[in-house]
Amino acid sequence: MNKGRLEAFSDGVIAVIITIMVLELKVPHDADPEALVPLVPVFLSYVLSFVYVGIYWSNHHHMFHAVHHVNGAILWANLHLLFWLSLVPFVTGWMDETHFAPLQVAAYGVVLLLSASAYTILTRVLVAEHGKDSLIAKALGSDFKGNISLAIYVVAIAIAFWQRWIACVLYAVVAAIWLIPDRRFEKLLQEKSKP
Amino acid sequence: MNKGRLEAFSDGVIAVIITIMVLELKVPHDADPEALVPLVPVFLSYVLSFVYVGIYWSNHHHMFHAVHHVNGAILWANLHLLFWLSLVPFVTGWMDETHFAPLQVAAYGVVLLLSASAYTILTRVLVAEHGKDSLIAKALGSDFKGNISLAIYVVAIAIAFWQRWIACVLYAVVAAIWLIPDRRFEKLLQEKSKP
Amino acid sequence: MNKGRLEAFSDGVIAVIITIMVLELKVPHDADPEALVPLVPVFLSYVLSFVYVGIYWSNHHHMFHAVHHVNGAILWANLHLLFWLSLVPFVTGWMDETHFAPLQVAAYGVVLLLSASAYTILTRVLVAEHGKDSLIAKALGSDFKGNISLAIYVVAIAIAFWQRWIACVLYAVVAAIWLIPDRRFEKLLQEKSKP
Amino acid sequence: MNKGRLEAFSDGVIAVIITIMVLELKVPHDADPEALVPLVPVFLSYVLSFVYVGIYWSNHHHMFHAVHHVNGAILWANLHLLFWLSLVPFVTGWMDETHFAPLQVAAYGVVLLLSASAYTILTRVLVAEHGKDSLIAKALGSDFKGNISLAIYVVAIAIAFWQRWIACVLYAVVAAIWLIPDRRFEKLLQEKSKP
Numbered sequence: 104m105n106k107g108r109l110e111a112f113s114d115g116v117i118a119v120i121i122t123i124m125v126l127e128l129k130v131p132h133d134a135d136p137e138a139l140v141p142l143v144p145v146f147l148s149y150v151l152s153f154v155y156v157g158i159y160w161s162n163h164h165h166m167f168h169a170v171h172h173v174n175g176a177i178l179w180a181n182l183h184l185l186f187w188l189s190l191v192p193f194v195t196g197w198m199d200e201t202h203f204a205p206l207q208v209a210a211y212g213v214v215l216l217l218s219a220s221a222y223t224i225l226t227r228v229l230v231a232e233h234g235k236d237s238l239i240a241k242a243l244g245s246d247f248k249g250n251i252s253l254a255i256y257v258v259a260i261a262i263a264f265w266q267r268w269i270a271c272v273l274y275a276v277v278a279a280i281w282l283i284p285d286r287r288f289e290k291l292l293q294e295k296s297k298p
Numbered sequence: 299m300n301k302g303r304l305e306a307f308s309d310g311v312i313a314v315i316i317t318i319m320v321l322e323l324k325v326p327h328d329a330d331p332e333a334l335v336p337l338v339p340v341f342l343s344y345v346l347s348f349v350y351v352g353i354y355w356s357n358h359h360h361m362f363h364a365v366h367h368v369n370g371a372i373l374w375a376n377l378h379l380l381f382w383l384s385l386v387p388f389v390t391g392w393m394d395e396t397h398f399a400p401l402q403v404a405a406y407g408v409v410l411l412l413s414a415s416a417y418t419i420l421t422r423v424l425v426a427e428h429g430k431d432s433l434i435a436k437a438l439g440s441d442f443k444g445n446i447s448l449a450i451y452v453v454a455i456a457i458a459f460w461q462r463w464i465a466c467v468l469y470a471v472v473a474a475i476w477l478i479p480d481r482r483f484e485k486l487l488q489e490k491s492k493p
Numbered sequence: 494m495n496k497g498r499l500e501a502f503s504d505g506v507i508a509v510i511i512t513i514m515v516l517e518l519k520v521p522h523d524a525d526p527e528a529l530v531p532l533v534p535v536f537l538s539y540v541l542s543f544v545y546v547g548i549y550w551s552n553h554h555h556m557f558h559a560v561h562h563v564n565g566a567i568l569w570a571n572l573h574l575l576f577w578l579s580l581v582p583f584v585t586g587w588m589d590e591t592h593f594a595p596l597q598v599a600a601y602g603v604v605l606l607l608s609a610s611a612y613t614i615l616t617r618v619l620v621a622e623h624g625k626d627s628l629i630a631k632a633l634g635s636d637f638k639g640n641i642s643l644a645i646y647v648v649a650i651a652i653a654f655w656q657r658w659i660a661c662v663l664y665a666v667v668a669a670i671w672l673i674p675d676r677r678f679e680k681l682l683q684e685k686s687k688p
Numbered sequence: 689m690n691k692g693r694l695e696a697f698s699d700g701v702i703a704v705i706i707t708i709m710v711l712e713l714k715v716p717h718d719a720d721p722e723a724l725v726p727l728v729p730v731f732l733s734y735v736l737s738f739v740y741v742g743i744y745w746s747n748h749h750h751m752f753h754a755v756h757h758v759n760g761a762i763l764w765a766n767l768h769l770l771f772w773l774s775l776v777p778f779v780t781g782w783m784d785e786t787h788f789a790p791l792q793v794a795a796y797g798v799v800l801l802l803s804a805s806a807y808t809i810l811t812r813v814l815v816a817e818h819g820k821d822s823l824i825a826k827a828l829g830s831d832f833k834g835n836i837s838l839a840i841y842v843v844a845i846a847i848a849f850w851q852r853w854i855a856c857v858l859y860a861v862v863a864a865i866w867l868i869p870d871r872r873f874e875k876l877l878q879e880k881s882k883p
Contacts, residue, residue: 105363108305108309108359109359110693110696111305111306111309111696112309112312112313112355112359114693114696114697114700115309115310115312115313115314115505115508115700116313116316116317117697117700118313118505118697118700118701118703118704119313119314119317119318119509119700119704120317121701121770121774122701122704122705122708122774123317123318123320123321123704123708124774125708125774125775125777125778126321126708126711127325128775128778130712130778130781130782130785131782131785132785132786133786134786134787134789134791134792135791136791139791150771153767153771153774157764157767160697160767161760161763161764161767164693164694164697164763168690175356178356178359179352179356179477182348182352182355182356185316186345186348189316189317189319189320189348190320190323192320193320193323193325196325197325197326200325200326200327201327201328201329202329204329206329206330206331206334207329282764300558303500303504303554304554306500306501306504307504307507307508307550307554310504310505310507310508310509310700310703311508311511311512313508313700314508314509314512314513314704315512318512318513318515318516321516322520370551373551373554374547374551374672377543377547377550377551380511381540381543384511384512384514384515384543385515385518387515388515388518388520391520392520392521395520395521395522396522396523396524397524399524401524401525401526401529402524495753498695498699498749499749501695501696501699502699502702502703502745502749505699505700505702505703505704506703506706506707508703509703509704509707509708510707513707513708513710513711516711517715565746568746568749569742569746569867572738572742572745572746575706576735576738579706579707579709579710579738580710580713582710583710583713583715586715587715587716590715590716590717591717591718591719592719594719596719596720596721596724597719
């Protein structure tokens with residue numbers, strides 16, 4: 104089965120998710136410069152969520168270069184990832200609405216954790232289908248960055264109830280780790296195309 | 299006529315439908331943990347609707363692998379399906395807003411029933427265009443799963459006015475039946491590509 | 494220049510327009526069966542707008558089969574069409590909100606008139622680029638359906654201030670005229686591919 | 689790496705941005721003709737934003753014709769551009785909501801300035817990847833239109849606090865400058881394909 108439509112559908116869903124978040128930026132009715140002040144944390148959380156969804160799109164893009172074909176299990180592992188990503192605008196808006204209350208900061212982390220887990224499951228399903236000697240299995244390797252991210256999310260969720268701003272910083276740290284795109288695939292694809 | 303643009307347009311519409319539902323998850327203003335409680339059924343209905351739309355996309359994807367060309371009737375049978383699917387976010391939100399009142403639970407079932415009927419019509423139009431000996435006609439076969447689903451929907455809609463939670467369980471049962479992707483097309487396409 | 498990205502972008506915009514309209518179907522808070530009554534005209538106007546946008550997509554799809562290449566003027570004639578189509582959800586919602594007041598029913602007609610005019614301009618720009626002997630020029634011919642539609646819209650807009658329901662019926666009549674897809678392109682493309 | 693998915697994703701995001709703006713056109717509850725009066729500036733700001741996003745899409749389309757391949761840096765320079773564009777609906781709505789207060793008119797200019805800067809950065813990253821003798825480097829040339837636009841934006845933002853309508857006129861002037869599509873790429877591609 105062809106991977107083209109899965110890529111196109113994922114692009115569509117992620118494009119809607121990334122732009123729907125701007126609807127959470129409620130337009131303030133006030134014209135005063137002070138109306139800008141409460142917008143600052145809202146804007147920063149929008150930036151963080153935009154970067155997160157961008158990272159998922161970018162890594163999804165890189166990973167699917169090494170994918171040859173898809174099956175039913177891959178379709179659903181991909182939909183599972185899109186499900187958790189689709190909740191990112193919701194938890195971002197919830198966090199903003201409650202002025203970064205501990206519970207909501209933790210909820211944001213839970214959605215990030217479940218998105219990351221869904222991504223890990225997707226990689227496992229892809230490797231299972233393509234075999235341990237496939238290009239994709241080699242490119243993913245031990246998935247150090249993925250595992251360290253999951254660990255940081257768990258710590259951040261626990262800390263959120265005690266020191267919510269530290270949790271937010273930890274979310275930003277994970278984003279920074281991933282902002283560097285996944286060069287594993289670029290490297291291997293280049294090696295492969297060498298004579 | 300080429301099927302590519304029909305697939306792309308359907309992917310676009312379904313991608314918007316599946317992500318627009320998250321807008322129905324109204325952000326609660328409260329920061330208390332109790333604010334989570336009323337979210338639970340809302341979240342479950344979101345999951346169910348997401349799975350339903352995912353099933354339609356997945357089966358649409360599988361079915362169009364066996365489609366060679368499209369005509370005006372197919373375009374409109376497809377738009378008819380997209381019309382009923384586009385009402386899924388509305389009935390999901392309506393059900394949530396009325397705390398799963400009997401009428402709204404039934405309305406949700408009616409939209410599922412009409413979506414399923416539209417899908418059946420689409421398959422008929424496709425078979426009419428491609429012929430009874432075509433790959434798509436063979437893959438669809440007697441469409442047992444489709445017919446049993448329609449029957450369960452009718453029962454669930456009637457039950458909704460009496461025992462609304464049973465209706466909800468029945469909706470989930472149909473989703474479970476379909477969650478297993480339509481392997482008929484995978485099988486036939488594999489056989490076809492065999493020497 | 495390639496037409497692929499213009500088609501993909503148009504598909505994306507039209508897909509968003511067609512699904513965004515469902516957001517105008519405000520979820521009623523009431524659970525009574527009477528809550529359904531005011532929804533009936535709203536639902537019918539949603540159906541009409543969905544059919545209109547579907548017609549534009551279908552005809553756009555058919556017409557671009559006969560297009561070979563695009564230039565800057567075609568890009569902007571196409572964006573001009575998408576602009577007026579993007580106002581369809583707005584005028585639909587406005588009509589619903591004011592319970593089909595004369596001014597709003599007329600406004601709906603004005604957006605339909607301007608969308609149809611934009612489509613006519615697009616066809617002219619395409620013919621100008623491809624030449625009078627091109628496939629697309631032959632397929633469009635005298636554009637009888639296009640001209641009759643423009644005339645009906647003008648009549649309906651004028652009637653709206655006097656008999657708003659007749660105006661609504663006239664909008665539905667034009668939709669019915671176009672619901673039959675533009676077979677001119679199918680015919681010509683078939684003839685062309687004949688030996 | 690292939691540029692196809694980057695184009696498709698950008699098309700998706702821009703399609704959502706351009707149609708989401710219509711949601712800012714709040715449906716008035718009044719049926720009086722006077723209800724149209726406050727809609728006039730809102731409508732004009734919608735037109736301006738639609739044209740701006742259309743210009744970005746059109747120029748993006750033209751520029752990527754000359755792009756051969758993409759890398760991680762290009763992906764992120766492109767996401768950076770999409771980020772600022774995604775704020776256009778927000779600042780348009782904010783300006784409307786505050787009846788074009790000076791601060792909000794300036795904020796609109798700031799988003800235009802940052803979008804334009806992001807576009808300039810994207811061109812630089814593309815030239816850096818493709819080399820100074822590449823088709824894209826030649827097509828961009830000294831980027832006179834880009835630089836003059838940045839200068840006008842800066843002037844308009846400063847003027848907004850003093851004479852907000854002059855700022856709005858200046859925004860429209862820049863749009864007019866760019867409405868003429870970027871023929872540099874068309875010319876060069878034609879020359880290239882000549883024998």
